[in-house]
Amino acid sequence: TYVWSNGTTTTQTLAVTASGTYAVTVTDFNQCTAADNITLDIRCLTVDAVVADPPSGTVFLGQNAGLNSLTSYNNAGFSYSWTPSTFLDDSSKQSPSVQAPQITTTYYVTVVDLDKGCVAIDSVRLTVVPPGIPPMPNAFSPNGDGSNDTYGPFIPTALQGVYTVTEMRIYNRWGQMVYNGTANWDGTFNGAVQQVDTYIYYITLNGPDQSNPNVNIPYNLQGSFTLLH
Secondary structure (H helix, E strand, C coil), X not given: CEEECCCCCCCCCCCCCCCEEEEEEEECCCCCXXXXXXXXXXXXXXXXXXXXXXXXCEEECCCCEEEEXXXXXXXXXXXXXXXXXXXXXXXXXXXXXXXXXXXCEEEEEEEEECCCCCEEEEEEEEEEECCCCCCCCCEECCCCCCCCCCECCCCCHHHECCEEEEEEEEECCCCCEEEEECCCECCEECCEECCXXXXXXXXXXXXXXXXXXXXXXXXXXXXXXXXXX
């Protein structure tokens, strides 16, 4: 008979799901017994790709950054491969440096345990912010042609979520507020498209401090623009 420390009573035990020491006792027909044990180190390789410097993952155009790959266990026999290699000083390092990045990039790292053959993959996004805050257009035309149909700050796709509108109020020339919200204005008030004219905006835009992209601050902007048909 066979009795394993995890309760299995067959010659092989398959119910091994965690690292530890497993013992077996074998008894023959004469009630003679023998015992032995084995210590198993069960590892599941995972990797977490991060922007190590700065931790916020946002830098200004041309500012260096640092990436890192954190594995679920340490092994001297790991290989690392980062893609794309754009702006990286060495795409085969565990912690490459990003040299003067020009565009927002999502980096992927593949880690291979050369001893066991285990593979893990993860990704991280490094956001590159151009200096200056998103501009406000000086005109728009809510005529439904699919071009410039709404009014708001020009925030490129790569910067969506980096800069956010927390308040936007729009007034006509008589001081009447025709819009109050956070989305772009569609040019209507009480369901009617407003007339061609000059309008005044007051907007609060949250985004990176121009002296420190890791700190968000509010920008209070005001100005005028023209509604065209």
